[in-house]
Amino acid sequence: MTAVWLPGDLRAQILHQAATAHPHECCGLIAGVRMAADFRVLALHPARNLAVDADRFDIDPRDHLVASKAARAAGHQIIGCYHSHPDGGAEPSARDLAGAGEENFLWLIAAGGNLAAFVYLCGGFVAGDWMMSSG
């Protein structure tokens, strides 16, 4: 089982970013602490979406670099990424699977006002279990 800890305000931030970007996908990187299968989200780093097509995302490498440096400076690491599915479900698409590569990486997907968590492990996505202390 993979435990995902996400503060309510950060959850709201992702959903707000997804709604603002609609009909395009929003995207960003997730900073926090990862211990084995336990992911604690501590900060979000919204990123520019370089993808031309509306239904895909491609995180700007410059934003990735800035997020990595900020995370390191705070004693965190980049433990995952998030993006939205403007017209799809809150589950990884075939395109997401093709684009995933980093092992034990958290993926949060926003769709229709919902947020779902997955972890990329051994070539596939497994559903994450939400652990939320408040709301």
Ligand SMILES: [Zn+2]
């Ligand atoms: Zn996707």
